[in-house]
Amino acid sequence: MSLLTVGAVMARRGMLTPGPPHRQVSQLRALHQWGFGLAGELRQAAHRSPQQVAVVDEDRGEVTYAELLARSEKASALLRNKGFGPGQRIGLLARNHVGAIEVMTGAVAVGIDLVLMNTGLSAGQLALVAEQQEVVALLHDDEFDGVVGELPDSLPVLRGSLWEAELDRVPSAAALTPPARGGRTIILTSGTTGTPKGAARRTPSGFGPLISIIERIPLHAQDRILVSAPIFHTWGYAAMQLSFALRATIVLQRRFDPQRAKDALEQHSCHAMFAIPVMLQRMMELPADPDGRRRRPDLRVVATSGSAYPHGFTTRFMDEWGDVLYNLYGSTEASWVCIATPEDLRRDPDTAGTPPLGTVVRILDLDGRDVAPGETGRIFCGNDLVFEGYTSGASKDIVDGLVSTGDMGHEKDGLYYVDGRDDDMIVSGGENVYPIEVESLLVEHPAVREVSVVGVPDPEFGQRLAAFIALEDGRELTEDEVKEHVKAHRARHCVPREVHFVDELPRNATGKILARDLRKLIG
Template structure:
């Protein structure tokens, strides 16, 4: 990424402001010595603003940057001394959003160990599989997950919150040196259709990744940010990285509750909210506070924005919504700003600076504007492969996202869904997401999901699952007629199933495998 653009963006976002020479020197020294790992980012922020509050959580913790670094260092020394954790080992973290989660991840990187971010929605059997496949040496977990970790392999050390606190309190003094290798962050894929896979995230080698994001999403140094997205997910973890780089104050709640979130945004005077799309839907279901939270940015990612959600949210909270499309494997691909979302509410936006995006056919050739093809992305933070040794297809330095999409004449990206979600019904290609967006616009519908199911005559057919707002009713034939009015005949769902709620994982993605059980 070109240096003038980096400098201009960092200046515009308040990161190159004057300061005490001794602190700036210490900040640069921390970056030079520790790099841009999460531990290095925390060290540079501490060097510059040691007394600034870094995290406020609902457990009552309100830690400064210096206090958080001290706790993370004590955690690291304790894990090394008591549990033998060394560079290259893997530390599992099964925690909700609170300061202990952050301390543990930072501690692992300070030792050069890999932190495996474990989805809080996994079952006991899935946890045991993850522990074995990821070769965990330690699993740090919240007390609420005690019953789920009973079946882990005997060689895995298990630390609940109380045990971790005892280790930290008893940690011996002593300075930590930069590890012989960078500790990696391993994020588990969402596993909506199968077992989660571990994806190795690279350590940034410069300011390019940060600049790519904050150029399009106007976050500033010292902002106050509520991270509602789970930090074990790529988007929540990205928010944590950005906040450390910005020397921001982070507000955390263990669980998302719309009323509590709105109250915290107002009480803590938050400038920004990081969330997943379903959280916006929940926020709109409770009365907005008066006055409104002083939000300048609401940044969402993790799943597609349902049709109509973006303008409805901005009508209430202002034109502050930014939608990032990406994945665990490619990090980011495009960002839609409020103007993009007003013009085209379902768009994924445009590639940010330093990102290449191409829509390719099955032979790897570019398709014309408006034509659907496979989405390939290139940027500085493409994943390093799965921990199993597998990877994704690459073409000319671009990585396959696994999604299908198209670019319009103005360069806006539209994502049609996963390549393996597209169905062929009676010889016609059908994208369930197009039908989902249409059905989500019905006033009676709270949320909608459309999937392909086997059909003896047509090969496959569409089935629509609808959760309605309380007190609302819909007739299945009326739903089919509504789709028939707007879309082609082969897009009409043969089956319309009404459910109380859609099954979702902890990041808000619909678990399609649970819906398919209706047909097994």
């Protein structure tokens, strides 16, 4: 990526606006000393715009960048006072609030690796992940007292309210100096197919990753951004990083509620929102505004990632909210792969979009050769923030320096598409079937609110399709009607052999449907 490109994008997004010379010098010095990780981005923002509101927290109110940096440095001091240091791993189990950000930025600034725990983990899963990730302590919000109760007595547990009280008593100290080795942030995979794995986040070496995203998604310096996606996972964490780089104001709510999120967009005149697809689905279920549209006057961007949208949803959303939807296809391991702009989604609502600047995407067959346009193959990706490997030492498949996303997909007429997970395809009676093909059809039925189709073992056909359907309120649908609907629009081998009606689909904290929980319903 050329310096000319970097400069042009930064200028277009308002990042090169002149400011007080001494603050600009201090900003550049912070980046030079601390780099482009979380600790460096916070410091460059605090040195350039100390009185800019960094976070609007629903409990603590407005927190400026200067205040956030001061609390972050106190968190660093408190962690060191408790005996934690470079190379050790500490777990953080927290919702979206400013205190969590203080711990994140404070830990990495003194070389501590921070493992971001999924708030949806059960007590048993949390204990297993803590053991596998070799954490030496766990800091948690008070609401998780019951979940942490099953952790071994040998693991120190720091309760959130007690931590905050201790932090308040830490005296202000001299500014920190960068550690010999900066702390890493370890993000857990979603764990939809098993125990979550730890993926170490690579620290950006320059402006490249930022430019790749904001060139495609029009975020601007000092925007106000509602971050509804959980910050313990890739997309919410990325929103926090981008916000620091842009000296933006982050609006946080501990828990997502569709009405409260909609109110926050209006109350804070937000320019952007970061969410996961199911959140927008829930917001679309709210009563429409009197004029039939939901668009907020200042809203330019609704950026989502994390899972696929139901067929046709993106068009319905933009018809009501305006052409503000940007959907990033990526993974914990690959970071970003493609970004679909509103123009892409108007052209085809099911597309994953195209690779942004500095990103290489190839569709390969099982032998590692490129497939022809329109043919389905394995998706491989390369960019500046591909993960460094799992903390267990394992990795994903890599071909010519590109990492497997674990998905199957194809490219057609310049747009990329995701056809399903490479382990989702089932062979039923000798025919290859991708469940997403059936899901896309069924979700268009007026009685269907949401649907998931999975493969289950079958003694006669090898595998069979099972459909799990949550109906719209007041609507009725029978198993035979579902099968006839699929038979009328798809090949015979796509017809589910069984249909189960459920109140709602089981999801993890990042909105992904838990197929393993659905299979348990069959027995």
